[in-house]
Amino acid sequence: MTTVTPDRSEMMRKFGLDRQNVGTLGRLLATGNIAQAEEGTDGHMRAVVRIVPDQLVWDPSILLLSHGGELDIEFVNDDQNTHCALVPSNGDSQWVWLPNYTRGTVHVTLDGPGHYWFSSNIGNDEGRGLIGAIVVMGDVPASARLDRPPQPRP
Amino acid sequence: MTTIEYRPAPPAVNFGSLTTATGTAPPVARDVTYERILDARSEPQNWLTYYGAYDGQRYSPLDQIDTDSVQRLSLAWVFSFAPQGLHAGQSTYAFENAPIVVDGVMYVSGWDGWVWALDAKTGQLLWQYKHAIPFDTSLCCGNVNRGVAVANGKVFVCTLNAHVLALDATTGACIWDVTSGDVRAGESLTIAPLVVKDRVVVGSSGGEFGVRGHLDAYDAETGERVWRCYTVPKPGEPGSETWPAEGEAWARGGGNCWITGTFDPDTNLLYWGTGNPAPDFDGEVRPGDNLHTDSVIAVDADTGEIRWHYQCTPHDLWDYDSNMECILFEQDGRKLLAHFDKNGYCFVLDRTNGERVRIFPFVDRITWGEITPDGQVTARIYPDKEGEDVHFYPGPAGAKEWTHAAYSQKSGLFYVPVQDTGATVARRRREFKESIPYWGAAVVVDAEDMAGSVSAFDPSTGQEVWRWRNDLPMCASVLATGGDLVFAGTPAGQFVALDARSGDLLWQFNCGSGHHSSPSTYSVDGKQYIAAPVGWGAWVEGFLPGMMGGPHGQAMMVFSLPEGVDSSGGR
Numbered sequence: 001m002t003t004v005t006p007d008r009s010e011m012m013r014k015f016g017l018d019r020q021n022v023g024t025l026g027r028l029l030a031t032g033n034i035a036q037a038e039e040g041t042d043g044h045m046r047a048v049v050r051i052v053p054d055q056l057v058w059d060p061s062i063l064l065l066s067h068g069g070e071l072d073i074e075f076v077n078d079d080q081n082t083h084c085a086l087v088p089s090n091g092d093s094q095w096v097w098l099p100n101y102t103r104g105t106v107h108v109t110l111d112g113p114g115h116y117w118f119s120s121n122i123g124n125d126e127g128r129g130l131i132g133a134i135v136v137m138g139d140v141p142a143s144a145r146l147d148r149p150p151q152p153r154p
Numbered sequence: 155m156t157t158i159e160y161r162p163a164p165p166a167v168n169f170g171s172l173t174t175a176t177g178t179a180p181p182v183a184r185d186v187t188y189e190r191i192l193d194a195r196s197e198p199q200n201w202l203t204y205y206g207a208y209d210g211q212r213y214s215p216l217d218q219i220d221t222d223s224v225q226r227l228s229l230a231w232v233f234s235f236a237p238q239g240l241h242a243g244q245s246t247y248a249f250e251n252a253p254i255v256v257d258g259v260m261y262v263s264g265w266d267g268w269v270w271a272l273d274a275k276t277g278q279l280l281w282q283y284k285h286a287i288p289f290d291t292s293l294c295c296g297n298v299n300r301g302v303a304v305a306n307g308k309v310f311v312c313t314l315n316a317h318v319l320a321l322d323a324t325t326g327a328c329i330w331d332v333t334s335g336d337v338r339a340g341e342s343l344t345i346a347p348l349v350v351k352d353r354v355v356v357g358s359s360g361g362e363f364g365v366r367g368h369l370d371a372y373d374a375e376t377g378e379r380v381w382r383c384y385t386v387p388k389p390g391e392p393g394s395e396t397w398p399a400e401g402e403a404w405a406r407g408g409g410n411c412w413i414t415g416t417f418d419p420d421t422n423l424l425y426w427g428t429g430n431p432a433p434d435f436d437g438e439v440r441p442g443d444n445l446h447t448d449s450v451i452a453v454d455a456d457t458g459e460i461r462w463h464y465q466c467t468p469h470d471l472w473d474y475d476s477n478m479e480c481i482l483f484e485q486d487g488r489k490l491l492a493h494f495d496k497n498g499y500c501f502v503l504d505r506t507n508g509e510r511v512r513i514f515p516f517v518d519r520i521t522w523g524e525i526t527p528d529g530q531v532t533a534r535i536y537p538d539k540e541g542e543d544v545h546f547y548p549g550p551a552g553a554k555e556w557t558h559a560a561y562s563q564k565s566g567l568f569y570v571p572v573q574d575t576g577a578t579v580a581r582r583r584r585e586f587k588e589s590i591p592y593w594g595a596a597v598v599v600d601a602e603d604m605a606g607s608v609s610a611f612d613p614s615t616g617q618e619v620w621r622w623r624n625d626l627p628m629c630a631s632v633l634a635t636g637g638d639l640v641f642a643g644t645p646a647g648q649f650v651a652l653d654a655r656s657g658d659l660l661w662q663f664n665c666g667s668g669h670h671s672s673p674s675t676y677s678v679d680g681k682q683y684i685a686a687p688v689g690w691g692a693w694v695e696g697f698l699p700g701m702m703g704g705p706h707g708q709a710m711m712v713f714s715l716p717e718g719v720d721s722s723g724g725r
Contacts, residue, residue, distance in 0.1 A: 076160070086169065086239055088286035091328055093238070096166035104163025111315055114288020114337060117240040131240065136288070144316065144333040146366050147384065148405035151339070151588040 020055055026128035032061030043069055049132065050076040051083055051098065056125060058118075058132035067138040068112030074105045083120040083130060095121075112136030169238070170282045179271040179280040182257035183323035184307040188351050191305065192419055198636075201255045201674040204301055204346045205558070209482040210416035210425075212560035213634045214675045218682035220637030223715055224651045224661045230683060231277030231721035233262075233270070233710040241266045242289050242314060243297030249689030249708045252301040252346060252631070252672035260676075260685065261309050261323070262710060263346075265297040269311050269321060274685075275678040276721050277712065281326035285313045292340040292589050294362035296692030300414070301346030301672070303354065305374060310354045312343035318356055318372055330377035334358070334370060340589040341365050346414045348424075350455050353380055355424065357411025361475070364406035364432040364592035367447075369415075369424075371458060381458030385409035385428045385446045392460075393445035403440040406586050408432035409447040413477035413556050418489065421506055423452040423461060425480035425491055434473040434550070435537050436581050436594025443468040448476045450493050450501070452508060462508035466495045471536040472522050472579075473550035473593075479558045480505075481568070485614060492613060494559050494570050496552025499525050500616065514616025516609060517553035517574050522546040537581035537595055549577030549599045551627075551697035558631035558672055560640065565654045567619055568611045569640045573627030573697060575604040601700040608632055608642050608652060620657035622650075629697050630669035633684070641684060643669020645701050649686050649711070667707030684713045 009018075016022025018031045032052075037045040045066075050059045056079075065071060075085050077098040087094045089108035096104040098120070110116060113136050120130040139145075186202060194202040198215045205212050219227060237247065247265035254261045260274040267285030272278065287297075291314050303310040308329060309321040316335030321328055334356065335341030340363025348355045353371040361367060367385040372378065386407035387393040397404040408431045415426035431440060431447040448467040451460050467474040474496040481492045482505060491505040498520040502512040510529050523533040535546045551573060559570040577599040586592055606627035610619040622642075630643040639660070640652040645668040651661040668690030675684050689708035694701060 075163070077163070088239075088284075090286050090331070092168040092170045092282070092284050093286070094166045095169045095172065097164045099161075099163065101158050101160050102163035103160050104166060106166040108286075110286050111288070111317065111333070114315060115290055116286055117289055119239050121239055126239070133289075139338060140316075140333050140336045143379070145336045146339055146341070146368075146405075147388070148366055149402060151364075151402075151405065152586065153338075154587045154590055 020128065027055070027057060029129065029131045030061055030133055032057045033059050034062040034064065035060035036064040037071060039066060045069060045071045047071065048074045048076060051079045053079050056128040056130050058130060061132040063132065063134050065112065065134065065136045068110050068136050071108050071110065072105055073108070074103060076103050077101060083125055084122055085118060086121045087118040088116045110134065110136055112138045170284065173279060175279045175281055177281055177325065179259050179324050181307065181324050182259050183304045183309065186256055186305045188305070188349070191349060199677040200257060201253065201676050203303065204252050204348060204414045205416065205479065206674060208417040210479045211481055211483070211563065212558055212631065213562050215636035216675050216677055216682045217636035219635065219639065219684065219715060221639065221653055221660060224637070224639060226715055227651065227661050227713050228716045229663070230712045230714040230719045233272055233277045233279065235264060235268070235708055237266065240289060241297065242287055242291050243293055246296030246691050247706065248296055248298050248670050248691030249687045250298040250300050250671045250692065251687040253674050253685045253687065253710065254302055254304050255674065255676035256304055258678045261302050261304050263299045263302050263311050264708070265299060267313050269302060269309060269326065271326065274676060274683065283321055283326040285317070285319065287314045288337065291315050291337055291342055292360065292363050293342060294591070294693070295696070298344050298692050300344060303347040303349045305349040308374065310347040310349065312345055312347060312356055314342045314344065316341045316343050318343070318347070318354065318377065320374070320377060332372065332377040338589060339365050345412050348414050348417065349374060350417050350424065357426065359410055359412040361408035361410040361429040361432055362434065362591050362593060363589060364408065364586050365410065366405055367408055367410035367429060369411045369426055369453060369458065383453055383458040383460065385411060385451065387445065396443040396445040398441055406432050406592065407440065407444060407447065411477070416480050416482050417455065418482055418505060422455050424455050425482070425505060426451050426453060427477040427480065427493065429475040429477050430473045431470050433592045433594030435471055435579055436583055437469055437471045438538070444470065448474055450476060450480055450503065452505070464501065464503055464508045464510070466501055467497050468531055471533065472546060474552060477556055478554060481559065481561050483561055483613065492568060494554045496548065496554065497522065498548050498553040500611065502613065512616055516570055516611060517548060517572050519547035519574055519576065537579045539581065540583060541580050543578050543580045545576055545578045547576040548573065549575045550597060551575065551599065555629055555697050557629060557670065560632045560634035562634040562654055564636055564638060567654070568613055569632045569634055570609050570611065571628035571630060571632050571642060572607045572609050573629060574606060575627050575698070576600045599696055599699050604700065608640060608657070610657060622652050622657040622659065626701065627698055631672035633673045633675060635675055641673055643673065643686055643688070645669070645690065645698055645704065663713070665711050667705045668701060681714055681718065686711050
């Protein structure tokens, strides 16, 4: 498991914030694993996202894309309950049932940069932890940038 | 140990397929040409463009609903919508739309990249489009969008992550998608596009993040950018002498064009308001008048060149954008425009050359300074000492926010939604960093001692003719009709009809959520409807913090006389 800072990871575990029903009732959002989507030679990106048994968390819960574009996500429900996935996409969000022990693929198109949330929008899966982030990195095209000198960033 | 056999999940679907949307709209938009938009008021059954017509008057000659029959005005249908999952501006989304109607089809944009086509007679959802909006987009003033444009079979809409889209008006499918701005710089788009000739004109948002404002024209067929007009000049360009010669204040100067402009085909000029300079309240880092911020600019529709300008608040220190509408009208043979500014004054200009004709105040309390009838500006109260509070009227939301006034061709009067609210501001200098708010101040807007009104003014004198008072500031656009009515929504949720001649309250309906949008009117099969987008939110901390707790409730509420109402439809 990878988190942003080891100290934070230790604190999450110490107080039970990264598991179900220890510190709080569910688990805090975006406390799961981080992974980068694979990119084909055609620029099309692919990733596999699983639901961890009894943890109500996506694995990875933070999916990195190097740029905006086309993405296929194969969702795998390893849990013993039914969930689903609602994933933002230009044109219309994509939605798939994920009954116990099933695999389903969604195809989405996202702009970059910025980040988007996806979730299992049934029951209170979202509140318990089944909200994940798709983080699109990179910059907008040069044609869309302001005509000015480079400016300082935070 | 048992091996688990995984099965295929049911196929993924478009989330919109799990609604009652029929999937297609009649091809009514195919024949919406530039010529029809030019003559929009000759087809009052439609509301073809943002203000109803290029002149920005927000006036419809429809008169079936009049000062008598309005007593019977009833709800005809409601289109309601709510967020799914997490979205940007979770606490600030609002329904700021101005519904476009073409031959029985209503085209509506919502917050967070939503576009809907509705049956204008029944409210039936025909199709929907959803653009994915990054959760972390820089938004000064909430997750909002002010409307679409429709022409030649397409629906044009801007997105919060600074894209411009053309959608197929019959299906909602995306035809082209261009990136117009830089979200890493803090740019976004909230404006309703304006179609002029074969182009789509849009302006950028992001003045609170220290961007450089611009107005752009795109080819309506291809999405190719035809011209870009920066409102803040580079060193050496006209107006650059109003910025410091040293440093890069100009590059962060603001002046965004985030509200739709008006257009006169005779002058071939677009009349567009520009936003505040950045940083909003710390003028010491940008000495000079800071052109063309807080200005009315007249832009050549073919080339994007600024032909003339009139600056309403030189060297702004109060966040007094001038984005609000420029209403085009004629008087004594002169082609004029009227602009009700945040700074509390109305500017009547000759729209052929920008010459000042008349300036008059339209709100009771103006303490920031004074503008004399001959245009002399004197600043009196402003944040100039670090950390020292000053209190002034109007507050940063202005005596009138972006929401629009109207002009009735029947009564010859202007109708203005007025906000009378002050604010306390202390200058707090900060370094500029791209995408981080760049106000240069600590700001607290009053939540008490405020008032509002719809006020009627005689354009020939600037005299107030009547005033309908409201306890809370009026924060939504007004609509004037040939039925001698003025419609306006209140922050508390009341949608009211006023007598255009007297200001008397004739009718009201509690919509359950505040109004911060632009109602329109149209007719189908000879029956007149009034459409009011309802849904409180956005920059409430800026224009009415006393209603920060108001309900969001998002709905298109459509009213008509009760006879023959048909709100059937759906599966």
